[in-house]
Amino acid sequence: MEITFKVFRFNAETDYLPYYQDFTLEVSEDEVVLDILNRIKWDFDGSFSYRRSCRHGICGSCAIKVNSKAVLACKERVIDLYKIFGSNMTIEPQSKSRVVKDMIIDKKDFWSKYDSVKPYLVSEIDENPATEHLVSPEQYEELHEADTCIQCGCCYYSCPAVEVNENYTGPAALAKAYRFNFDPRDDAKHERLDIVNKLGSGIWDCVKCFECAEACPKGVDPIHKITALHTQTFKEGKAKSNVATRHAVFFKTSINQHGLLDEGLLVAYSEGLGVVKHIPEAISMLKKGKIVMPWNMPKSKNLAEVKKLVKISSTAKF
Numbered sequence: 001m002e003i004t005f006k007v008f009r010f011n012a013e014t015d016y017l018p019y020y021q022d023f024t025l026e027v028s029e030d031e032v033v034l035d036i037l038n039r040i041k042w043d044f045d046g047s048f049s050y051r052r053s054c055r056h057g058i059c060g061s062c063a064i065k066v067n068s069k070a071v072l073a074c075k076e077r078v079i080d081l082y083k084i085f086g087s088n089m090t091i092e093p094q095s096k097s098r099v100v101k102d103m104i105i106d107k108k109d110f111w112s113k114y115d116s117v118k119p120y121l122v123s124e125i126d127e128n129p130a131t132e133h134l135v136s137p138e139q140y141e142e143l144h145e146a147d148t149c150i151q152c153g154c155c156y157y158s159c160p161a162v163e164v165n166e167n168y169t170g171p172a173a174l175a176k177a178y179r180f181n182f183d184p185r186d187d188a189k190h191e192r193l194d195i196v197n198k199l200g201s202g203i204w205d206c207v208k209c210f211e212c213a214e215a216c217p218k219g220v221d222p223i224h225k226i227t228a229l230h231t232q233t234f235k236e237g238k239a240k241s242n243v244a245t246r247h248a249v250f251f252k253t254s255i256n257q258h259g260l261l262d263e264g265l266l267v268a269y270s271e272g273l274g275v276v277k278h279i280p281e282a283i284s285m286l287k288k289g290k291i292v293m294p295w296n297m298p299k300s301k302n303l304a305e306v307k308k309l310v311k312i313s314s315t316a317k318f
Contacts (some may be wrong), residue, residue, distance in 0.1 A: 001082060003027050005036060006181075007048070008092040008307045011101050018096065022153035023292055027078050033091070034062055036072040037103070050103035057217065060152025063104050065092045070154035094157035110153050116175040117195055122188035133185050146179035148218045155212035155222050166199040171212035171222035173204055178225035181232060195237045196229055203229045204244030246270045256310045259300025264291040 003025060010018035013094050023040050026134040034052060051061040055074045062073035067085045085258060091103075098105040123133075135143075135230065156162055156169040161172050181189045196202040203226050212222040220241070233239040250269040254262045264282070268275045285291045300306055 001025055001029075001079070003078065003082060003087050005040070006088070006090040007040065007094065008090075008099075009048075009102055009245060010096075010099050012099060013101075015046070017248075018099070019174060020090070027271055029079045031078050032074055033064070033066060033071060033078060033081070035169075036078060036091075037062075037073055049101040054063045058150055060150040060154075063094055063154050063157075063217075065091070065157075068092075069264075070094070070158045070217070072152060072154070072217045075217060076301055078305075082112055090101040093306055094153055105157075107153060109166070110156050110170070110172065112171045114151065114176065115171065116194055117173045118188055119173070119176040119179060121183060121186055122191075123185050124187060135184060139184050140176050146175050146182075149179075149220045150218055152213040152217065154257065155216055157221070158211045158215035160209060160211060161207050162204055165200070165205060168205045168213060169196065169201050171206070172224065174206075174229060175220055175222040175225040181229065189203075190236065190238070193229070193236060194235055196238070196240050197233050197238050197241075199244060203233070203243070243270050244275070246272070252310065252314070257299075258297055258308035259303040260298065262292065262297050264296065265294055265297075 005023045005025065006020045007023060008018060009015075009021050023044060023053050025036065025039060026062055027036070027201065034055065037050050037052070041050075050073070052060040053059045057075040058074050060072070064071060064073055066081055067074070067090050069081075069084075071081075078089075093103045094103050095105050098107070098109075149172065150173070151172065152170065155175075156173075159168075161168045162254070173194055177192050180186045182194050199205070206223070206226045208223065210223055213224070216222065234245075234301050239245045247266065247270040250266050251261065254260070254314060256289070264285075267278060267282075271278065282291060
């Protein structure tokens, strides 16, 4: 099959602006994206630059984007992308604002945030232990998924919260914080919670868009780990009263009371006195019937069932 690849090119040392270069190649069914990158470099332009190492999907070096889809170049088959995008594909680096050369980006922000959550086991270890400190199969099951992270950055550079908030820690680091906070051998749980619980940079700044889960090539599902950290902050008494935590509390309260979300009261409860700034919008919405007054809030016909679901799914007391 013949495919045209529109490839991002930029050299931070010599180019004023980035540009795209087209390469039309005959592609076989067994080729992966890394094969295409190699062919472009070896057969057309030796200056074309990208990262690669293991070729087995375990080092994360070759992470790029194809038609804005995060992929590991060594793992993603071209034919699978062809079935989605057709015969025209755009190959770009993970983040165009961080490019050093072509597909190579500066990941300094990724690594500094990753390091900030203490992504390692913290434990007082007896030099001459009498017994092993075992982790049960059930306990390891909680950690296994997060343990498969290869630090490729696919989730981080696909996260819209990272793009608009340079202080946001990002899904990769938060998933790693989860991995060690739920390790029964670790002694730094509270310290990590203090780090990830900060408003403006931590778990409460996740927008629940699920882009990280979609982007992850290893199935780590960072959004689930971030949600688990939300719960852990409540369980450990670390949750502070702020817009994000009040939003979580009222969301559950409203569903439990009505089986439905009272969106108008949700804003008022979450914002507190800050809701005053929304009064003009509230008046406009009220006139158009977009806000239901609390005394007129309907209840779900299946409220009893909803309450049962809330009860059995609740893992922390707010």
